[in-house]
Amino acid sequence: MKLFEVENTCSQTDARAGTITTPHGSIPTPVFMPLATQGSVKSLSPEDIQNLEAKILLGNTYHLYLRPGLEVIRESGGLHRFMAWEGPILTDSGGFQVFSLGHLRKINDEGAVFRSHIDGSEHLLTPELAIEIQETLGADIIMAFDECAPADAKPDVFREAMNRTHRWAERCLAKHQRTDQALFGIVQGGFSMELRKQSVEELTSMDFPGYAIGGLSVGERKDLMYPVTKETAALLPASKPRYLMGVGSPEDLVECVSYGIDMFDCALPTRIARNGALFTREGRANLRNSRFKNQMEPIDPNCDCYTCRTFSAAYLHHLFKCEELLGYRLATIHNLSFILKLMDRMRQAIIEGTFPQFKEDFLAGYQTVDEETRVTQKAKWITAQRKR
C-alpha cells in the first residue's frame, strides 16, 4: 500500500492533486482535516461529518491522553471505535498543545513537564510517550513529538527548539512499532529560511513517509507565514505529502495549495462558526448582524449544504440571538461544507489545469477580514505573543 501518489501538478504554481491511502480509506488531496480535538467535531455527529464528505479528522493527543485517558481508549478498541468514526484519523503529538500551556510547562531534552489544564496534575510527555499514546489511539497518520517555539522567540530559541525537534524525531522513529500508521516528521525553524532549510535536510535524511511544517499557525501574520511556507514546501520531497499545521482560513488555503501543500487543519472554520461567523464567497458574514433578521433567503444562496438548503438567514439569526444549541451545529455544518468544497474545487481546478485562474478569481472575490478587524487582531496577536 503506497501512502501517497501525486496525480496532477499545475504548470504555473506548485499546486498538486494526489491521493493518500490509509487503512481506513483513501483521501483525495489537497485536503482539509476538521478538528475532533476531544474525540468529537464540536457540535457534529459522525453522520453529519459523513454527510459533509469530510475525508479525515484530526484528534489531539494532549486532550485525549488527559481525558478520557488511554485505558478507556484501549478498552474501546481505539479512537475510531470510541468516537464511531470509520474514516481516516490523524493525531498530533501533543507538542503544540503542551507548549501553548506557557507557564504551565517546562522543557528539557527528556521531554516536557506540564500541568493538566483540567485538574493541575503534573505529567511528563516524552517523544516515546507521545508515540505510545498515538499507537494506542490508533490513528492512520501520527506526528513526531516536536518543540514549537513561540512566534516571537529570539533566533537562538528557534535554533534550540529545532535541534531538539530533530533529536526527538529520531527517538519517535525508534519507538514507533505499528506498521499500519504513517509517522510524519515536523519541520521547525521559525521564520528563518536558513533554519528551515537545515530542518528539512535533517528530517528528510531520516526518511519519514510525510512531512509537516510546524510553527506557522500565526493567524493574520500572513506576511510571515506565506514566504516561509512557500520556500519550505519547495524544499520538501515532491513524492511525499506535505502538511501545513494549524492553517485554514479560506485565503490561506488557496494561497498555500499553490505552494504545494497537501494537508491542512485549523480550528478557525469551526470556532468562528460557533461565534456566528459564516463563510461566503464574498467573505465572512456575521449571523448576529441585524441585517439578517428579515433575510428570508439562506445565508449563502449559492451553497447547497444542509443548513443553506433548509433554513433562512433569519432563522439562523434567531437561533444565535436565542443561543439555541442548533445554531452552533448549523453554522459549523455550513463553514465546514464551505471549506471542504473549496478544497474539492481546488483539486478539480488542478486536475483540469485551471488552478492559477481559480486562485486569482477566488482571491479577487473573497473579502478577507476587514481592515479594522485585522488591526485589532494584529494587536491582540502581538499582546498574546508577548505574554508567552
Next chain:
Amino acid sequence: MKLFEVENTCSQTDARAGTITTPHGSIPTPVFMPLATQGSVKSLSPEDIQNLEAKILLGNTYHLYLRPGLEVIRESGGLHRFMAWEGPILTDSGGFQVFSLGHLRKINDEGAVFRSHIDGSEHLLTPELAIEIQETLGADIIMAFDECAPADAKPDVFREAMNRTHRWAERCLAKHQRTDQALFGIVQGGFSMELRKQSVEELTSMDFPGYAIGGLSVGERKDLMYPVTKETAALLPASKPRYLMGVGSPEDLVECVSYGIDMFDCALPTRIARNGALFTREGRANLRNSRFKNQMEPIDPNCDCYTCRTFSAAYLHHLFKCEELLGYRLATIHNLSFILKLMDRMRQAIIEGTFPQFKEDFLAGYQTVDEETRVTQKAKWITAQRKR
C-alpha cells in the same frame, strides 16, 4: 375533516387510543409533544426529530412573539416554514409563561401586562392578541388564553383565575377566525374538584374541539396532580381530545394515560437530557456518574435510538465531562426516543387490550427519582411556590 377519533378503549382503565387529524398530518394518540419553545427542539434539527418519529411539536407564543417577532414569522410564511418542520404544531397561548414571570406581570380583566425577560420592554397580552399571534404562527392546534394561578394560591385566587379564564375563553372563541386551526379550551380550578367541575361545565358549554387541563404541572407533587387529573379527565367529553399541560415524566405519562389523557407536553425529558440524566427502563441514569467512565456498552442496551446504536456509555460520559455540544444532542435524542417509544408501547397495549398489565409492569420496573432527590425537590418546589 374530523379532528379526533377514538379507536380503542381499555376495559379496566380510562385509557384510549385514537387519531388527531390536522392539516400537517395525523397524530396517533396518546401522544407526547416535544417542546420547540423558541422554534427549535433544543439541540435537534428537524431531521433528527423526523428520525425520532415525533408526530407533533409545541411552540411557545410568549417566546416567539418576543423573538423573532410576528413580522419575521409572517414573512417566513408561518412557524412551520420558519423552523423547517412540516409536521403538526401546537402553540400555547403565552398565558402560562407570562404568569410564571411573577413580579414582572400584572393581571386584570383586559389581559396581562408583563415585562419581557429579554429587554425589559412592557407588553400587554390579551386573549385577542394571544389568538392573533397564534393565527400568525399558524399552528395546527392553538390554545385559549388562560390564567394559571400558582399551585399554592388560596381558594379565592383559584376561583378568580378560573372565572377570568372562562371570560377569556369566550373572547378567544369570538376572535378566532382561521378554520384550519383547532382552538382548545383550558380547564382551570387548582386542586379543588368543585372548581374543576365548574370549569369543565362552563368550557364544554362553549363547545371547543378539544380541552386541556391546566395548572397541574407541579413536578413531584403527584399526590396533588394525579387525583385531580383523573377526576377532571372523566368529566371531559369522551369524543374530544384531552391534553394535560406540562406533565411528562415516564411514570406520570403511564399513570395519566390510564386516566384517559390523550396529549402531553413537558420540558423534563429534554431538559434533564442536557444535564446528563438519561431514561432507562429501570429509571434515570446520570451520565456524569463515574460508573460510566469504562462502560463499553450503550447507556441502555435495550434501546435502538441513534445514540444507543452508535455510542458507548463511556463516550457519552466523556462528552459530558468535556462539555462537548454533541453530548447534549445525543442525550436529547435518547430521552425523546425513550418517551416517544413509551407512548407507542402504551398505544399498542391499549389496542391489544393489555394496557393494565403494561402499566403495572412498567411502574414496577421503573425506579422513580430516589427518596433523597425527591425530598430535595419537594423542598425546592415549596420554596419556589412561596416566592411566586
